[in-house]
Amino acid sequence: MRRYRHLSAEERDRIAEMHARHEGVSAIAAAIGRNKSTVSREIARNGRNGRYGAIAAQSRSDARRKACRPRKRLSDPALAAEVRRRIVDDRRSPEQIDGRSRLERGGRCVVSFSTIYRAVNAGEPAYSEGGIRAVSARYDSRSSS
Template sequence: MRRYRHLSAGERDRIAEMHARHEGVSAIAAAIGRNKSTVSREIARNGRNGRYGAIAAQSRSDARRKACGPRKRLSDPALAAEVRRRIVDDRRSPEQIDGRSRLERGGRCVVSFSTIYRAVNAGEPDPPQAVPEEGVRGRLRRRGRRPRRGREETRGRIKVDHEVSERPREADARSRLGDWEDDAVVGPAPACPVTMTDRASRLLVGGRARAHSSAEVAKAEVRALAGRPLETVTPDRGKEFANHREVSRAPGGVPFYFCQPHHPWQKPTVENTNGLIREFFPKGTDFSRVTDEEVQEVFEKINDRPRKVLGFRTANEVYREMLHSA
């Protein structure tokens, strides 16, 4: 199949000369080696009052070709602003934006996540004056954490009563509320957020411990779990969890099932959640300068974020549904 070739300026000059002499379309087409329909369309499109001007026709053709490039992927300003707000303010990924939109609209797609990614790579949702690091692209999670390779810690080990291999099947199956994964987000300061994520609903609870010590972490755990369904807790073997027996003995206490040493993937839910927290509190954050209210505000934003693993429902929604159906 032959590819269409636009008329050149020279061909338009020849059309103008022959048309001015009242020569027919067939003769003009034969003279420039073009199809009769091409010449006929050209004269009909660019002729005025029976006359055809080559310069004006070429100018209009150049303008049309300049304007015929691809449309911006987010050509609707309101849609672009909404996408930007969701990514920058709510820290949602393009897939979460797309999935939640389909869920709320009965499966109807407003803008696909692949379209959003292409638009972000083209810089479309950002205003022209935006600083790249503060714009949409700078807010997306582009890489996971590298696995830490280090020397085996020899400063003493905590005593554990149960290992993760002994955990009840219901906890492994994520079939009920109350199976929590436990961790702490450590920074350069003594203070640190304690993060606890429910395996079934992905609900994040916890709070800021005043120090990265087992006593302060245990206090934060007890506060976070008060009034919640309690079945199991799965932490790693960090020394901040050395007071786990105090938490187990507290009113409504809960048994702890520890990961094997250097096996963080045995508590994947809270590890993934910590990655979400790092979007708000990057590595190196001094948590002594972060208030309890700021930590809880971030936790609530994460709990209100649509999650692909939950069918683009939020952790808050799934937790409430499971709590009421129990």
């Protein structure tokens, strides 16, 4: 069984060109070496008003791929500052920060303790200054073994 590949920009160009000439889905699929259901789905997903544009289809595909990636939780500067403040000023452990945030938000997790540990251990900029690694190291049982 062949491994799945996303349609390339060149394949989308070929689909647009052949679709504009009113060629059938089977003919387009044979020309680009894809299954006709793939071509049919592509035209249905990215076609507008019976027309298919390769450039617009490629940009929509790129946008969908970018949107599906999980965002970094601590990329929000306000949240990162709050976590940093709680570790350095309040001398709270990541577990305590996680638990408190769940209490304050009715059980909904905003940032987990493992995310905080990952950010600290990765040396992310918000955590690299001010000795935050030293403060949080006393809580990290994984680093003491």
